[in-house]
Amino acid sequence: SQTIHQWPATLVQPVGSPLSLECTVEGTSNPNLYWYRQAAGRGLQLLFYSVGIGQISSEVPQNLSASRPQDRQFILSSKKLLLSDSGFYLCAWTSGREESRAQYFGPGTRLLVL
Amino acid sequence: GQNIDQPTEMTATEGAIVQINCTYQTSGFNGLFWYQQHAGEAPTFLSYNVLDGLEEKGRFSSFLSRSKGYSYLLLKELQMKDSASYLCAVKDSNYQLIWGAGTKLIIKP
Numbered sequence: 001s002q003t004i005h006q007w008p009a010t011l012v013q014p015v016g017s018p019l020s021l022e023c024t025v026e027g028t029s030n031p032n033l034y035w036y037r038q039a040a041g042r043g044l045q046l047l048f049y050s051v052g053i054g055q056i057s058s059e060v061p062q063n064l065s066a067s068r069p070q071d072r073q074f075i076l077s078s079k080k081l082l083l084s085d086s087g088f089y090l091c092a093w094t095s096g097r098e099e100s101r102a103q104y105f106g107p108g109t110r111l112l113v114l
Numbered sequence: 115g116q117n118i119d120q121p122t123e124m125t126a127t128e129g130a131i132v133q134i135n136c137t138y139q140t141s142g143f144n145g146l147f148w149y150q151q152h153a154g155e156a157p158t159f160l161s162y163n164v165l166d167g168l169e170e171k172g173r174f175s176s177f178l179s180r181s182k183g184y185s186y187l188l189l190k191e192l193q194m195k196d197s198a199s200y201l202c203a204v205k206d207s208n209y210q211l212i213w214g215a216g217t218k219l220i221i222k223p
Contacts, residue, residue: 043201043215044157090156102147103211105156 002027006091006106013113019064019078021109023091026072031093033074034103035066038088050074086113116140118214120202125220126192134187134200134217142207148176148187149201151216157201161187189219197221 003026013019025031035047046059048066056066063082067075074091088110092103117139126132138146145164149157163169163178163185175188187200199216206212 044203044213046210046213049210102159102162104159108156110154 002093002104004091004093004104004106006089006109008109009107010110011112013081013111015083015113016080019076019081019085019111021076021089021091021111023074023076023106024072025093028072028093028095030071031095033068034092034094035074035076036090036092038090040087044090047076081113083113086111116204116206116212118202118204118212120200120214120217122215123218123220125222126189128192128194128221128223130192131188131190132192132219134189134202134219136185136187136202136214138183138185138202138204138212138214140204140206140212143180144205144207144209146176146178146185147203147205147211148174148185149203151199151201153198160200192221194221194223 005024007022032051034049036044037047038044048056048058050056050068053068053071064078088108090108091106094101094103119137145162147162148160150160151157161169161171161176163176166178166180168175168177173190178185189196197220199218201216202214203211
């Protein structure tokens with residue numbers, strides 16, 4: 001069965017510091033991968049998605065970036081965090097673009113920028 | 115633009131039935147999904163509808179009317195553990211999920 005991991009689970013970082021969040025998927029190959037952010041009490045905001053190694057699409061212009069160095073690894077980064085980057089970061093995967101394919105989420109990383 | 119509307123919050127009683135509505139306007143339609151999200155946790159997949167009608171899965175059912183741009187999630191025999199947010203999402207013509215803000219469901223004894 002497929003499993004998706006994210007780490008760290010929680011993170012407190014000062015403004016201006018760098019960020020690296022990692023997501024890995026097990027039990028599948030060539031997944032579509034997604035990074036979402038959820039502000040407190042709000043819906044999901046799609047940040048990046050990837051359909052393959054080195055292929056990244058950005059949905060929201062901001063100080064975040066994403067990379068996919070391996071088939072089942074997706075990394076979210078920032079060189080300098082802003083207060084507004086605080087939120088719940090979720091990685092998700094799906095196995096292709098078929099209509100019925102749901103996205104499945106990792107446990108998330110709660111980021112607080114102070 | 116693309117838009118998904120859901121009520122912000124609903125309250126129901128343990129053992130009762132509740133219906134959570136979702137209306138959508140999207141560029142294309144490739145299915146509608148419902149997710150459950152407990153406080154502090156990631157969303158988990160509940161149901162998928164692509165054809166008009168009702169899909170039943172245990173205590174949960176989901177209905178879709180594509181002509182009306184409307185769906186609902188029906189929860190029967192409510193339990194305290196059903197207290198959560200319920201997210202409606204539509205897969206658009208680019209196969210991307212467009213998300214509603216979610217409905218917070220509060221269950222009272």
